[in-house]
Amino acid sequence: MEYVVAAVILLVVLVVGAVGLVVPRMRRRELPPPPTSGSTTTLERPPTEELPPLIEKPVEKPVVVEPPVVEEPVVEEPVLERPAPTAGRLVRLRARLARSQNALGRGLLTVLSRDHLEEDDWEEIEDSLITADVGVEATQVIVERLRERVRVLGTRTVAEVREQLAEELTAALEPDLDRSLNTTPHDGRPSVMLVVGVNGAGKTTTCGKIGRVLIADGRSVLFGAADTFRAAAAEQLATWGERVGAETVRGPEGGDPASVAFDAVKRGIDVGVDTVLIDTAGRLQNKVGLMDELGKVKRVVEKHGPVDETLLVLDATTGQNGLEQARVFTEVVDVTGVVLTKLDGTAKGGIVIAVQRKLGIPVKLVGLGEGPDDLAPFEPAAFVEALLGGDA
Numbered sequence: 001m002e003y004v005v006a007a008v009i010l011l012v013v014l015v016v017g018a019v020g021l022v023v024p025r026m027r028r029r030e031l032p033p034p035p036t037s038g039s040t041t042t043l044e045r046p047p048t049e050e051l052p053p054l055i056e057k058p059v060e061k062p063v064v065v066e067p068p069v070v071e072e073p074v075v076e077e078p079v080l081e082r083p084a085p086t087a088g089r090l091v092r093l094r095a096r097l098a099r100s101q102n103a104l105g106r107g108l109l110t111v112l113s114r115d116h117l118e119e120d121d122w123e124e125i126e127d128s129l130i131t132a133d134v135g136v137e138a139t140q141v142i143v144e145r146l147r148e149r150v151r152v153l154g155t156r157t158v159a160e161v162r163e164q165l166a167e168e169l170t171a172a173l174e175p176d177l178d179r180s181l182n183t184t185p186h187d188g189r190p191s192v193m194l195v196v197g198v199n200g201a202g203k204t205t206t207c208g209k210i211g212r213v214l215i216a217d218g219r220s221v222l223f224g225a226a227d228t229f230r231a232a233a234a235e236q237l238a239t240w241g242e243r244v245g246a247e248t249v250r251g252p253e254g255g256d257p258a259s260v261a262f263d264a265v266k267r268g269i270d271v272g273v274d275t276v277l278i279d280t281a282g283r284l285q286n287k288v289g290l291m292d293e294l295g296k297v298k299r300v301v302e303k304h305g306p307v308d309e310t311l312l313v314l315d316a317t318t319g320q321n322g323l324e325q326a327r328v329f330t331e332v333v334d335v336t337g338v339v340l341t342k343l344d345g346t347a348k349g350g351i352v353i354a355v356q357r358k359l360g361i362p363v364k365l366v367g368l369g370e371g372p373d374d375l376a377p378f379e380p381a382a383f384v385e386a387l388l389g390g391d392a
């Protein structure tokens with residue numbers, strides 16, 4: 001009997017043990033399969049960074065006391081411009097001229113390339129020059145001389161005749177005339193330059209450009225805004241001055257131009273500049289008024305000493321008409337040089353020859369654009385090359 005009881009107990013123990021082993025295995029089988037190495041499933045790690053820190057340190061933030069923002073006025077140092085050097089300017093600006101002169105150059109070269117120059121051909125050459133505003137008289141002289149040279153030469157090539165025409169045009173421009181500007185101070189005072197011309201011719205702009213030319217060449221300049229008729233003119237001139245570091249003496253709008261001119265020269269003497277440039281008004285509606293005003297400006301300025309240079313500014317686009325206006329000025333003041341502006345805007349560059357011939361005054365400067373450095377000392381040979389549109 002005892003054996004039976006012992007056997008039953010043993011059986012129960014075995015059964016309980018077997019059940020204990022089987023049940024956990026069955027549970028494990030119900031779990032999802034573990035990820036294999038080729039699977040794209042990504043292992044998700046617990047975001048350790050998101051775990052709360054074990055000990056939270058209190059973050060000490062410095063207390064910043066922002067000063068109140070005080071806006072200081074920005075003092076801008078004026079940046080002075082450096083004008084382009086004047087040497088070789090005409091050659092540099094030649095393209096401007098050549099562009100508007102193409103018709104003349106091409107026309108002339110077409111005629112010159114003909115085998116035999118007949119009477120009609122010479123007339124065609126004359127017409128081309130007259131159309132370019134060279135002037136009838138000057139054209140006749142030029143063509144006559146060219147014909148003579150071609151006749152004497154006998155055989156000729158286009159290049160040779162073109163060269164001879166260039167020489168004749170250059171000769172008509174009197175290359176030996178003195179075209180220098182009288183801008184050197186003397187007798188302990190600055191050189192004084194008056195700039196005159198009809199309104200719109202480009203006086204104020206030219207004054208500014210000349211100032212830059214002089215400064216580029218190492219001179220010191222002072223502007224006198226004696227065009228009190230147009231308030232904007234004084235403003236315009238002062239702006240030119242600020243850009244290159246030249247002082248501008250101005251007067252009240254509608255004030256006495258002679259008084260501004262006088263003050264400008266006085267100031268120029270006091271501060272010891274090299275050149276005083278005086279811009280004047282150019283109302284031509286009333287010739288008597290203009291004569292009176294300009295004459296007075298000149299007389300008053302001359303209380304300080306003689307005017308050294310009087311430049312007449314002429315708009316090249318007004319052609320032969322401009323010549324008549326120019327004459328009025330030569331009657332009032334002793335014009336020593338001509339500035340021919342806006343040559344970039346006309347195909348009639350021949351006006352330079354006509355102006356010099358009619359007025360008997362050298363063209364000293366030419367304006368070839370609105371840009372600040374678009375003013376060039378006049379060089380006859382370089383100008384003619386641009387006129388004919390060939391190689392220099």
Ligand SMILES: Nc1nc2c(ncn2[C@@H]2O[C@H](COP(=O)(O)OP(=O)(O)OP(=O)(O)O)[C@@H](O)[C@H]2O)c(=O)[nH]1
Pocket residue numbers: 197198199200201202203204205206227230233280281282341342343344345366367368369370374
């Ligand atoms: N294309 C071109 N324009 C020029 C040239 N010179 C001057 N101008 C322009 O001509 C216009 C008249 O120039 P101003 O200098 O104001 O003429 P102004 O003679 O002083 O005129 P007033 O003060 O009214 O007597 C301006 O728009 C200039 O930019 C030049 O050589 N070429």
